[in-house]
Amino acid sequence: MERGTKDSDSGSDKTKGAMNIEGYPVKGLSIAGHETCVMFPTLKLAFDIGRFPQQAISHDFLCISHAHMDHIGGLPMYVATRGLFSMKPPTIIVPKCIKKDVEQLFEVHRRMDQSELNHNLIGLDVGEEFYLRKDLKVRAFQTYHAIPSQGYVVYSIKQKLKQEYVGLSGNEIKNLKSSGVESTFLDNSVSVEDARVYGHTHLSEIISHAERFENKAILLIHFSARYRLEEIQQAVSALPLPLAGRVFALTEGF
Structure with a gap:
């Protein structure tokens, strides 16, 4: 495979075959014990990386819920493939309790693969927030699983309030x-x-x-x-x- 560039923004099929839920195209796979990767193409945001479906390459942001292999197994390949196509390093959010283990995972793959695997790794605890962009942030919340896990709430930060939201409280909008x-x-x-x-x-x-x-x-x-x-x-x-x-x-x- 030759090194090159990949245009993740042009392509008419970025949202082809996606479900449209409240104005957001949603794509992905989620089969228990096999693989989970849920993608929001217009936000360039994915949740979990399973076996790294190829469509996930165009997503700049990735939130990992927990460390079971069907949710995190494709992580090194996701980062390596984006590097292969000279795409910018992705931002990856993981539960803070597994951040060191994920860092070690990448170190092992760097030694074996002799590649840079550039990325921005963020560890979040429950209740903590991180701005993906100035207009988009995530907040981690508690979930319950066989191993430590968490979910993420995504907030769109807008300067102007849509007319349909005028008069509503913050909780009502949420x-x-x-x-x-x-x-x-x-x-x-x-x-x-x-x-x-x-x-x-x-x-x-x-x-x-x-x-x-x-x-x-x-x-x-x-x-x-x-x-x-x-x-x-x-x-x-x-x-x-x-x-x-x-x-x-x-x-x-x-």
């Missing part, structure tokens, strides 16, 4: 945003208790707390590979109010 939620298990083949043992979420838990979701849209990810596409689609289409009509499922790869 609640209009979309969110991503894991839903690994869908049916009684796995109980809620068993799902919790492995640090995963059952769809019935989301349904039971439906009134707490004030977001305009909810993206379900990380389904178990035991399910067929039709089963996932049927489960989502059968969701009761107030979830019905505002829940999307990331099913690429099923």
